[in-house]
Amino acid sequence: MANVVVFGLRDFASLAHFYLKCDSPHEVVAFTVDRDYVPADATFEGLPVVPFEEVESRYPPTDFAGFAPLSPKAMNGLRHGVYERFKQKGYRLISYVSSHATCFPGTPIGDNCFVLEDNTIQPFVTIGNDVVLWSGNHIGHHSTIGDHGFFTSHVVLSGHCTVDEFCFFGVNATVRDGLRIAEGTLIGMGATIARNTEPWSVYKGNPARRMEVSSRDVDFEKRGTAA
16 A cells, blocks of 8 residues: 555546545545646645655655556657656656456566556566556457557457557557567557557558558647547
């Protein structure tokens, strides 16, 4: 059990507060954002909001943990940046795995992961740090998911797959067994992946084709998280 400071003031932070309150031993005690984004009343969800620049003086890392389940903006780069900033301040970051997810005892799951309801994580899966699995995904046996990834919903990752860092999977994407999803791959909504991908590329369609644009150039604010 930990007393937790959550980074953010938008939907992801609100949902993190809800899930931790209703389905975990942890207690959210405050929220934090960069000083310029602290609201006038310095509260969110009825709890105090403190500037991240000062968070360790109010909630020292010796007594409190952090959590930053942020959006996939900038191919998970925004979340990764906050994750590293928490680490630099000496915070331990919790992970949340829904009690309504299927996850077998002993499954290696890193820190700052946000695993929601109805995920099926089969045996011999390894999940790295700072990974978001939204609701309803299938993660096949003997697969490895690298750090700083984001799965939206109803993604099927078949067995013996390797997912490198900073990948994004749109709603209803499907990946054939035994493939490697290269660093920074963006797989669009409903895409079917039957071959290994190339780093920092975008794939759409069924069967999926590689787009000309780099995933580094995708604007999540305009496209939405389903890509």
